[in-house]
Amino acid sequence: MEEEFKSPIRSSDLVENMLIRAVLQGEYPPGSELPPERDLAAKLGVGRPTLREVIQRLERDGWFTVRKGQHTLVNDFWREGNLNTLVNIVQSSEEVPEDFIINLLEVRSVLAPAYVKDAVHSCPAKVVAALTEIDELKDAAEVFALFDWQLQIKLVYLAKNPIYRLMLNSFGAIYVQAARRYFMIRENRQLSRQFYQDLLAAAMASDYxxxxxxxxxxxxxxxxxxxxxxxxRRMLEEGFDNETMERMGR
Structure with a gap:
């Protein structure tokens, strides 16, 4: 992290990403204070006006609290943040943590049934059209990842609530990244193929x-x-063998 900070940076977007990564990686944990503006600007290799602009922008997204006459406070972004905070995390992370992906999947498991129902209720024929090529879908992780993402986008656009679109649009990169990893396993591709077929049957019957x-x-x-x-994967990294994991149901 220190080596990255020493590189001269001119883009405010890059400075923003580096500050967010510093918070996420614990260099500036929630409850701590940022260094004085002059020192932090020198460390980042930018002018103080650029740094001030970035911190003000991140304050609006819940990352920091600017205090007059005091050092800037690092917030607990899970408490103080908003939807932009999630987008910040995705855009600034070289690889999104698996626990973060799990949290997003939990949210999706609540939202997806609602927007799929809405799409089938509103435009069943268009849902059918989005699924007509599933029989020709190549059995490969990359193909499934891209198809599933494109299908979700089509479904949220057919649903009535535009908030679904805004939320899903924010996570395109992380969605495909996680989907590639998930669809590496053949059984997962089979599960999704069966889902596409079941959804096609429901849409053809207009059964929302x-x-x-x-x-x-x-x-x-x-x-x-x-x-x-x-x-x-974590158990393998810790040295558990396959036989032990099978006994544990993993």
Whole structure:
């Protein structure tokens, strides 16, 4: 982190990302104070006006509290933040933490049944059109990741509530990144293919209640599978063998 700070930076966006990473990585933990403006600007290699602009911008997103005559306070961003805070985390992270992805999947398991139901209720024919090529879908992680993302985008645009669109649009990069990892496992691709077929049948019958039900079931299964994948990977890193993990149900 120190080496990154010593590099001369002129873009306020880069400075913003580096400050966020410093908070996320614990260099400036919640409850601590940022260094004096002059020192921090020199450390970042930018002018004080640029730094001041960035800190004010991040204050609006819940990262900092600027106090007159005192050092800037680092907030607990999970308490003080907003939707922009989540976008900040995604955009500034080279690799999004798995626990963060799990949290997003938990949110999606609540939202997706609602916007899928809304889409099928409003435009069943367009939902059918979005699913017509599932039989030709190549059995590969990259293909499934991109198809699933494009399908979710189409569904939220067919739903009535524009908030769904704003939320999903904010997480395109992390969605595809996590989906590639998830779809590396063949059983997960099979689960999603079955979901696409079930959703197609529901849309063809204009059965929006069934579409809500099958979406809820698959989202819960995806969340459960992803948690198991993460748990298994961590256990392997800790030295557990496959036989032990199988006995533990991993």
């Amino acid at each position: 209640q069934k579409s809500e039900r099958v979406t809820k079931e698959v989202m819960e299964a995806v969340l459960r599978n992803y948690k198991n994948q993460v748990s298994r």
